[in-house]
Amino acid sequence: MTTSAPTGTDADAVATEPPPAVALSGITKRFPGVVANSDVHMVVRPATVHALCGENGAGKSTLMKILYGMQHPDEGTIEVNGSPVRFRTPADAIRAGIGMVHQHFMLADNLTVLENVVLGAEYQHGIGAGARRAVAELAERTGLHVDPDVRLERLGVADRQRVEILKVLYRGAKIIILDEPTAVLVPQEVDELFATLRGMREQGFTFVFISHKLDEVRAIADTVTVIRRGTTVGTVDPRATSTRQLAEMMVGSDLPSPETRESTVTDRPVLTVEGLRLSAESGRAVLADIDLVVHAGEVLGIAGVEGNGQTELVETIMGMRRADAGRVLLTTADGVEHDLSRLGTLHRREAGIGYVPEDRNRHGLLASQPLWANRILGYQTRRPVSNGQWLDVDGARADTRRIIEQFDVRTPSIDVPAAALSGGNQQKLVVGRELSGDPVLLIASHPTRGVDVGAQALIWDRIRQARADGLAVLLVSADLDELIGLSDTIKVMLRGRLVADADPATVTPEELGAAMTGATTDGGEPA
CATH class of the missing domain: 3.40.50.300 (P-loop containing nucleotide triphosphate hydrolases)
Incomplete structure (x- = not known):
């Protein structure tokens, strides 16, 4: 049995579909006594928010360190925008347009916003007026507004996060890994972050969003990949998958609740x-x-x-x-x-x-x-x-x-x-x-x-x-x-x-x- 090639508008659609922003195929990483990743597959489409979920120890961090050049896979391939890559260091990933915002911010409290953004990338626009213009243009384009002259020690956590995102964008990132970005934000700040991500997605930025908060994952993500015990469980559409189903995919059990019903308070x-x-x-x-x-x-x-x-x-x-x-x-x-x-x-x-x-x-x-x-x-x-x-x-x-x-x-x-x-x-x-x-x-x-x-x-x-x-x-x-x-x-x-x-x-x-x-x-x- 043979299948004819697509013709007309179907062929045009296939021909013009952009390659994945990131394609991880068969990623395996072993440490002494532990297999951190085993045949992991994940495809991230451009201009989307792709969530990565899994238990602690499931292999999320190792997988992202591999994508960011901090670890090297024992097996498997990585493609960025359709081209195979092999990152030796994070500098290689940055040159390929990948940035990472860590859960624990990598910022210096005694420096200003501008100094933090430029630090280590002075070669791009210097440290004076050129750098200031470039940061201001980025902030205006992305909605990541923050006073460039304020010291980090005076900023709250939401503003610090904006500085971290500006920092990776300043280095040319179009694919941004966000590691637990809402862990320390109040609901209003989460809403503001999500509005920013949606706006940047419309401009063509791609996000890999790592989180344990499944309701938030379903609110922001276009696609969710779940890994358990180091291997891919599945990739799903969050609009068609409940929070309870995601939890079951992650840990094989129901979503826990912190609710305490019975009072045990004494007068002592x-x-x-x-x-x-x-x-x-x-x-x-x-x-x-x-x-x-x-x-x-x-x-x-x-x-x-x-x-x-x-x-x-x-x-x-x-x-x-x-x-x-x-x-x-x-x-x-x-x-x-x-x-x-x-x-x-x-x-x-x-x-x-x-x-x-x-x-x-x-x-x-x-x-x-x-x-x-x-x-x-x-x-x-x-x-x-x-x-x-x-x-x-x-x-x-x-x-x-x-x-x-x-x-x-x-x-x-x-x-x-x-x-x-x-x-x-x-x-x-x-x-x-x-x-x-x-x-x-x-x-x-x-x-x-x-x-x-x-x-x-x-x-x-x-x-x-x-x-x-x-x-x-x-x-x-x-x-x-x-x-x-x-x-x-x-x-x-x-x-x-x-x-x-x-x-x-x-x-x-x-x-x-x-x-x-x-x-x-x-x-x-x-x-």
């Missing part, structure tokens, strides 16, 4: 913060007269756009910063009140505070050290990893095995370095360690940031269980669904002050986002 205060004040070196108030109480069995959520004092609040309670004024009191299960205000971080931990930091790589893990050594961090004076004078390596190893089993940390061994784990498995290790120290208070900063729906569900479940057992939890999160679902009470932080209270039973993410940006307070009046 555990953490009491009174009149807490903190100033920057410039004298600017970073925290102003903070008062709050967290009770046993309660999750108190702190909502706020990043940079409004949440980090400083947590670090001051933990003793990582010294307050100018105010008190931090911790009441243990036996009813004894301890004034922690002048104590260091280790003593506060020993008093009964568990801490999940917002940046696990900076404050939660030693990336180069084995998992059992990371179990010791913060607990070096307590059992089961210490007898008070000497470290108990056997005890640390045994308890690490228990955490790995109970918290589903996927690793070939407790002897691998923490850096060898995916982000979600690193986070489960940290959460497992902090809940294993029998705390009376858990401070959890962005506990599920950047983790997949499977890890997210497990962490939510463990926090709910601990809350039901009487644990007090201070929760800081940029995920408003998480904040509303887990919290018994929510306080909104703006410019270093607690400006509003919100009832998780009635508040919507949009209302909470408005309060966070200063549009309204809990009473609906301007803040």
Whole structure:
């Protein structure tokens, strides 16, 4: 049987259809003991938003590092705009028109917007008027408006993200990889980002959009490719695929919910913060007269756009910063009140505070050290990893095995370095360690940031269980669904002050986002 070639308008359509912006075929990447990618296929059409979804450890990051020239495939081919390429370094990818905006921004706080955009690409337009004109033209064309002369340290996270996108566009990128771009944005900022992406798509830009937020994926993506355990599960049209179906493709189970239905709040205060004040070196108030109480069995959520004092609040309670004024009191299960205000971080931990930091790589893990050594961090004076004078390596190893089993940390061994784990498995290790120290208070900063729906569900479940057992939890999160679902009470932080209270039973993410940006307070009046 033979098939005739297309004729007339059909032939014209075939002839004029542009080649894929990116075509990954049979990509395989092996590391010692691990196959990160196995025969992965993905085709990204030009002038589209193509989402890449999968669990932590599914191989998304490795695949994007291969596309960006940071890793080299063992097998498979890459084509960009119809031409085969082989990238040795990110510089090769940049020359081919590919840029990457990382989840953790690669920007210098002490430089201006213009200096950050131009840094490393001075050869294009210099560092003076020519560079300024080029950046201004890019911003006007794409809608990525930001003051070129403001220092990065003065910008919020949404503006920083615009600077990152401008930075890759300045280097000529037409294909842009966005790694978890909405992880730290409030709903209004997400809407603004999506409007920008749609406008740029109309101008011919192509995006690879990596995200765990499946509702957002369905809102912005033209096409979705799902990978699981290192291989392609399928590519689907998000308009014809539900969020629940995408979740099942990713992890083989239903989409988790953070919702907590039964109240376990008691009248016993555990953490009491009174009149807490903190100033920057410039004298600017970073925290102003903070008062709050967290009770046993309660999750108190702190909502706020990043940079409004949440980090400083947590670090001051933990003793990582010294307050100018105010008190931090911790009441243990036996009813004894301890004034922690002048104590260091280790003593506060020993008093009964568990801490999940917002940046696990900076404050939660030693990336180069084995998992059992990371179990010791913060607990070096307590059992089961210490007898008070000497470290108990056997005890640390045994308890690490228990955490790995109970918290589903996927690793070939407790002897691998923490850096060898995916982000979600690193986070489960940290959460497992902090809940294993029998705390009376858990401070959890962005506990599920950047983790997949499977890890997210497990962490939510463990926090709910601990809350039901009487644990007090201070929760800081940029995920408003998480904040509303887990919290018994929510306080909104703006410019270093607690400006509003919100009832998780009635508040919507949009209302909470408005309060966070200063549009309204809990009473609906301007803040």
